[in-house]
Structures are given as C-alpha cells and as structure tokens.
Amino acid sequence: MKQYLNVMLLVFFLSNYLCSGQIIVEDFKPSTVNQPGQEYPQVNSQGYARFKILAPEAQSVVVSLGLGGAKGGTVLTKGANGFWTGTTAGVMDEGFHYYHVTVDGGVFNDPGALNFYGSTRWESGIEIPAYDQDFYALKNVPHGTVQQILFPSKSTNTSRRAYVYTPPSYSKEQSKRFPVLYLQHGWGEVETAWSNQGRVNLIMDNLIAEGKIKPFIIVMTYGMTNEVKWGGMASFKIEPFQTVLVDELIPYVDSNFRTINKQTHRAMGGLSMGGMETKTITINKPEVFSHYALLSGGTYKPEDIKDKSKVKLIFLSCGSKERPEGVKNAVTSLKESGYNAVSYVSEGTGHEFQTWRRSFKELAPLLFKD
Template sequence: MRHYKIALLSFLCLGTTIALGQAVKEDFKPSTKNQPGKEYPQVNSQGYARFKIEAPAADSVRVSLGLGGRGGTKLEKGEDGFWTGTTEGPMDEGFHYYHINVDGGTFNDPGAKNYYGSVRWESGIEIPAHDQDFYALKDVPHGKVEQILFPSPSSNTSRRAFVYTPPGYAQNQNKNYPVLYLQHGWGEDETAWSNQGHANLIMDNLIAEGTIEPFIIVMTYGMTNEIKFGGLRNFDITPFQTVMVDELIPYVDKNFRTVAEASHRAMAGLSMGGMETKMITLNKPDVFSYYGLLSGGTYAPEDVDKVDVKLIFLSCGSKERPEAIKAATEKLKEAGFPVASYISEGTAHEFQTWRRSLKEMAPKLFTK
C-alpha cells in the first residue's frame, strides 16, 4: 500500500468562484478550529469551506464534509501535486466533523484539530454563525472544567467524567449548587460538550449576563460505543443507568457542594444521550426533576408522572423533525405538564442545534 504525505499548505485564490449558481466571495479565512499556524481549511462569510491537501501520488482525494447526498467535496489535483477544492454550497452554521479520503483511505486533516465523534477522532471545522456571541470566549469570570475519576464497581474500573463548576465555586464555600447531568451523542464521549459544544463558555456568558443562577454540569461517557450504528434497538440502558444513578451521582454529591435532592437535579442529552435521558428519567423518577431531550426524541403524557417532573425541555433543528417536537409539546401542555420547546433555525442534527438548545434550556432549569 502506498503511503501519502498529507499536509495542509497556504493557498491564495484570486478572482471569484461560481458554485451552485452563486458567486463565492473570496474572503476566506482559516477556520477557528485549525491547528496553530495552519492556514487551511478555510471558511468564508457565506459558509463555504475550502481545502488544500498535499498528496502528489494520489489518484483521488475527497473531503467528507459536503452537502447531503453528494458524497462530500471532491478536490482537484494541480500540477504541483496539491489537491484543492471548495464545498459546492454553504454549510450550516457551527461545528462539523470531517475527514479526508485519499484513494479510499481515511485520514484526518493535519491542518485541523481533532474531536472525538463517529467513534473516532475526526477533524473539525467551524462555520461562523450569526449568533456565535453566546458561546464566544469573553472577558467574563470563568468557571472550571475538571476531570474526575470515579470508582465504578459495576464495570470493574474507574470511569472518567468532566465537571463544570461555575465562577465563584471555590470562593463560595457555604453555597451548594444544583447539578445538570449532560450526555453526549452516539460515537462521542465525555469531552464533546466542552470541546465541540462549548458548554462551559455558554454557562460563563449566561451567568455573567445574569440570565441564570449558577449550577454544576457533569459530563460522563454514556457507554454508547459498544452499540454499532443502526443497532440501537438492542441497546440496554441498565449498565449505564447503574453507573449514573448508583455510582456517579453519589460520588459527585460527596465530592462537590451539591444540593443532593431530585428537586435540584437535571438530566439532559443530545441524540442518543437524549434516548438515555428519557429511559433513565422514566425508570428513576425519584432521581431527577428536570428532563431535557435535545434531538433525542419526545415524551408522551402517559410516560411521565406529573408529581415528579418540574420541567420537560424538548428541542431539535429545523432541518430535523420539528413537527414532532411541536406536536409533543402541545400534547404535554394540554395534559398540564410543565414543558418548553425550542427549534434551532437553519440547523440539523449537529452541534449548533445543541449549543443553542443548551442556551435556551439553561435559564429554565432550577427555577422552581
């Protein structure tokens, strides 16, 4: 098998490109998710992405990032051995995973940082969003994200979680905090909400604005990668439920200043993390009082006991199935449940949907 050196080099494109009948503006800049000092990949103000890859002996180079159904972005080889290309159209705003395909082999883009998704470390790219200010790094007091290792007798190991404690946590020794247990999606891990989702920055900014009361967020691995994509019907929640309810929550309550009551505890998750959230909250209604499904399904009125729940939050992108969220919300409201919903305009099953969902959900938690 031939081995190809894939390197990302500077690329200056002059003039105007025409794609899908639209004039592509030549105001491309390096993605904010690039490795330090790397010029590519680049994005422009319209949401197009541009790549340049060195693979002089290759016969085909393609980028997995692209418009749906078109198989990604095919790069063209130049006489200098560099492959270049621009997406056929603008991408949705926000974060996207992608990889490079060289003659059928899968590689990460050495110009981009890597993020755990699709059960592997993938390259990441950020398409600037019109509302990106809410997860921007600002000059405000910042909380702390720390790694913890907690004992898990049920899985015969120590497991990892990341805990966000809000600004002032270390100084306010007499204050206890509510806790949100926030789950990632299939193929991701406990790093996703901090790295891809910027959950900590979203919280910092909301707290600085006075929009929410501070609370702790706990993010742990959801035992999802043992299930192959397409096999979710065989998923058994019991092992993770044991880890969450019997091992992680007691550890957090013992080692952090929490309000160790169901009335001050929430669980939410994106995609498969939402499925896990639904299963556990219905199985253990005495553990959580706030439920959040972010592109993770819905609840029916007959599923939930009104006595146990203080809020049900449902969300998805406008390019997913918003009608299902709207219908479920109406049925829950008619049945007298405390419910709120949110549809992220112009996004699909992707992190911009979930970033926005967290921003919308957080002010509604722990208010009763």
C-alpha cells in the same frame, strides 16, 4: 430606458449567479478550529469551506463532511505542486461540523485541523461562522472550571471518567451548594463532546456573566453508547449505564462536590442518543431527576411519566431540518396534561452541534427556577 435595461440585466444575471450556488465573495479565512498556524481549511462569509491537502503521490482526494461523512464529498483537484484543493459545492450550515479526508480509499484526518471525537473516531473539525456565535464565544468574563474526575465503578470493575463544570462562583463561595445537570453526549461521541464541540462551559460563563441563569454544576460522562454499532440501536440496553450513573457517579459527585443533594435540584439532559438515555432513565428513576431535556433525542408522552408531581420541567428541542412538528406537538400534548413543557427549534440547522448549542442556551435559564 437603455440604462434601466442594463440594470435589469445585471440584476437578472446576479440573481442566477447567486441561485447557482457560485462563490462570489473571496474573503476566505482559516477556520477557528485549525491547528496553530495552519491556513487551511478556510471558510468565507457565505458559509463555503475550502480545503488544501498535500498528497503528491495520491490519485484521488475527497473531503467528507458531516457525521460519518453523511453530507457527501467534496472532490479536490491536484495542482502541479502536489497540493489538492477544492471548495464545497454549496453553503454549509452554520456551526461545527466533523469531516475526514479519503486519500486513494484510505481515511485520514486533515493535518490542518484540530481533531474531535465523533463517529466513534477522532475526526477533523471545521467551524462555519454563525450569525449568533457571540453566545458561545470566549469573552473577558469570569470563567468556570472544567475538570476531569475518575470515579470508582464496581458494576464495570474499573475507574470511569467524567468531566465536571463548576461555575466561577464555586471556588469563591465556599459555603454555597449548587444544583447539578447530568448532560449526555450522542452516539459516536464521548464525555468530551459537550465542552469541546458544544462549548457548553463558555455558554454557561456568558449566561452567568449576563445574569440570565442561576449557576449550576454540569457533569458529563461516557454513556457507553459506542458499544452498540450504528444501526443496532434497538439492542442497546440502558441498565448498565443507568447503574453507573445513578448508583455510582451521582453518589461520587454528591460526596466530592458541593451539590444540593435533592431530586428537586438534579436534572438530566442529552443530545441524540444521549436524549434517548435521558428519557429512559428519567422514566425509570423519577425519584432521582426533576428536570428533563431531550435535544434531538425524542419526545415524551404524558402517559410515559409515572408521577407528574416529581417533574418540574420537560424541555424538547431539535433543528428545523429535523422533525420540529414532532417536538411542538409533543409539548402541546404535555402542556394540555398539566406539565411545564417547553419546545425550541433551531432555525436552519439539522442534527448537529449548532442545534444543540442553541438548545442548551435556551434550556439553561429554565433550569432550577424557584
């Protein structure tokens, strides 16, 4: 009986310990997106993050996690050696997160972490290991190519930049032509986001190697979204970017890459504000795109679409911490109206790249099916 009571007490205290959010596993390792040779920041198997910043003259050091620091701050404590250390109060969502460091009121990046463009600035990045991270891991499989292109834009009187992913077979099958997905980033990001933060090229390589998708080209360009301040999205005008995309970039890509230059083999998708751009442009230009994908970027109503015959797929997704009922209800309504519509909800994630990585993994096999 005494042994039984001891066991029950142990279970009781352990349960309280776990529920309190305390760290019980000291297996911290450097984040996979640290600067070469840097030990901090670190993450553990539970999803906590630990930081160590050298600032001997500072009076206050706070780490702000999430897009724009929206997830609050982790206050670091100063040690005798001038290093400030601290650990997140709770477990972080799996996947990639932006963060920055505030030292005595000034905003800086963590010198231990790689930088990624988000929140309209270069932010530090941290990667929390995910249970399903294998699908975007770097593997020993044939790899495609991500290349920078500069295309002329008469409407903006400049040369603009895009990144183009071509699948492994592109350089080998010289006579073959490929469908194209035009994939847009979110507000505060640029055309590097999907390959750097989203790892879309690795997801493609792995899916192709597993025989789960038909190879296609991906084009990623700047959506001109950062020219509108956060909170002023209602004033964003799609026409300038629509001109760049439809009248300048697409003709350039079709002229310089082996594309299938047909509406039936051209898709557009985007995350967050890139989804808003996708919705508006696909509605405005039904003769250009046949596959639509909004990733945490709103929904379509059946009455939004002018010509049902031109739409092959509508894909809507979000994280379970967003508004999944809106995505599910929209897809139900679209299906009832005769559209090929698919919904996907990423469990345990919010408005962040793990949601969009998982969403793309679900989207890719649905594109350009005969």
